[in-house]
Amino acid sequence: MRNIPCALTIAGTDPSGGAGIHADLKTFQELKTYGMSVITSVVAQNTTGVQAVHHIPVNMIEQQLDSVISDMPLHAFKTGMIPTIEIMEMLAGKVSELDVPYVMDPVMVATSGDPLIAEDARTYLRDHLLPMTSLVTPNISEAEEITGEKIETLEDMRCAAALIVHEFGAGAALIKGGHLKGDAIDFLYDGESIHSFSSERIETTNTHGTGCTYSAAITAYLSQGYSLGDAVKQAKDFVTAAIRHSFSIGKGNGPTNHWAHRSEGVEQ
Ligand SMILES: Nc1ncnc2c1ncn2[C@@H]1O[C@H](COP(=O)(O)OP(=O)(O)O)[C@@H](O)[C@H]1O
Numbered sequence: 056m057r058n059i060p061c062a063l064t065i066a067g068t069d070p071s072g073g074a075g076i077h078a079d080l081k082t083f084q085e086l087k088t089y090g091m092s093v094i095t096s097v098v099a100q101n102t103t104g105v106q107a108v109h110h111i112p113v114n115m116i117e118q119q120l121d122s123v124i125s126d127m128p129l130h131a132f133k134t135g136m137i138p139t140i141e142i143m144e145m146l147a148g149k150v151s152e153l154d155v156p157y158v159m160d161p162v163m164v165a166t167s168g169d170p171l172i173a174e175d176a177r178t179y180l181r182d183h184l185l186p187m188t189s190l191v192t193p194n195i196s197e198a199e200e201i202t203g204e205k206i207e208t209l210e211d212m213r214c215a216a217a218l219i220v221h222e223f224g225a226g227a228a229l230i231k232g233g234h235l236k237g238d239a240i241d242f243l244y245d246g247e248s249i250h251s252f253s254s255e256r257i258e259t260t261n262t263h264g265t266g267c268t269y270s271a272a273i274t275a276y277l278s279q280g281y282s283l284g285d286a287v288k289q290a291k292d293f294v295t296a297a298i299r300h301s302f303s304i305g306k307g308n309g310p311t312n313h314w315a316h317r318s319e320g321v322e323q
C-alpha cells in the first residue's frame with residue numbers, strides 16, 4: 056500500500072450530508088485515503104429531495120481542478136453529478152491528461168426522482184466521457200439510459216455490462232442491482248469476464264447516497280493500489296455495512312452510515 060493514497064471526487068454537494076461530495080469525502084476518510092474535491096454544482100437537497108441547484112461556472116470548476124492537479128498527488132478519481140454539456144466538455148479535455156484510474160458514477164437522477172443533470176447531457180456523457188473511464192457504475196435506470204435496453208433480469212444486467220464496455224467504450228462496467236427485487240446483486244464486466252458481488256437485501260428506505268458511497272469506496276481502494284475486482288469486492292462490503300446500519304434521520308430516505316464498517320471488520 057502507498058504511504059498516502061490520494062483520491063479526488065468531482066461532484067455536486069448535499070448539505071444534508073448523505074450524498075454527493077459529502078458522502079465521497081466521508082468514505083475516503085473512513086478508508087484512510089486523503090480526500091480532495093472539485094464542486095460542480097451546489098445542490099440544496101435533503102433526504103426528501105432536491106429543492107434547488109446552482110451550477111458553478113465552468114471556468115471556476117476548471118480552476119478548482121487545476122489547483123488540485125498542479126499541486127497534489129493523485130492516485131484515483133471519480134465523477135458524480137456533472138450537470139451540463141459545457142462542464143462535461145471541459146472535463147473531457149482535462150480527464151484525458153490524468154493517467155490514474157477514473158471511476159464514473161453516471162449520476163442522472165436523485166433517489167427522490169429529481170433530475171440532477173440536463174436531459175441532453177446524458178447522451179454527451181455516454182458518447183464523450185464514458186470512453187475515458189476505467190470503470191462506470193450505473194444503477195439499473197442509468198444502465199437502461201446508456202444502452203437503450205430494458206433491464207429486468209440478472210441476465211439483462213450481465214448483457215448491459217458487456218454492451219457498455221464493448222459498444223460504448225467504458226474500461227469496465229459495474230451494473231448495480233439495488234433497484235431490482237431479491238438479493239442485491241451487482242455485476243462487473245472487466246472486458247474479459249463477468250464477476251458478481253452479492254449481499255442479502257436489507258429492508259430499509261435509507262438509501263440516500265448509496266451509489267455515491269459505493270463508487271467513492273471503489274475509488275479509495277483503487278487509489279490504494281488494489282486491483283479492480285478486489286476494490287469492488289471490498290467496496291461492496293463497505294456499502295452493505297453502511298446500508299445495514301443506516302440512519303433513520305430526516306423525513307425521507309435516510310443516509311447511510313459511513314463508519315459501520317468499523318464494527319463489521321471490512322478490510323482497509
Ligand atoms: N436494500 C438494499 N440492501 C442491500 N444492498 C443494497 C440495497 N439497495 C442498494 N443496495 C446496494 O447498494 C449499492 C448501490 O446500488 P443502487 O442503490 O442500485 O445505486 P444508486 O444509489 O446509484 O441508485 C449496490 O451495491 C446495491 O446492490
Ligand SMILES: Cc1ncc(COP(=O)(O)O)c(N)n1
Pocket residue numbers: 066067068069074075076098100135136162164165166171262263264265266267268
Ligand atoms: C450531488 C448529488 N450527487 C449524487 C446524488 C445521487 O445520490 P444516490 O447515491 O442516492 O443515487 C445526489 N442525490 N446528489
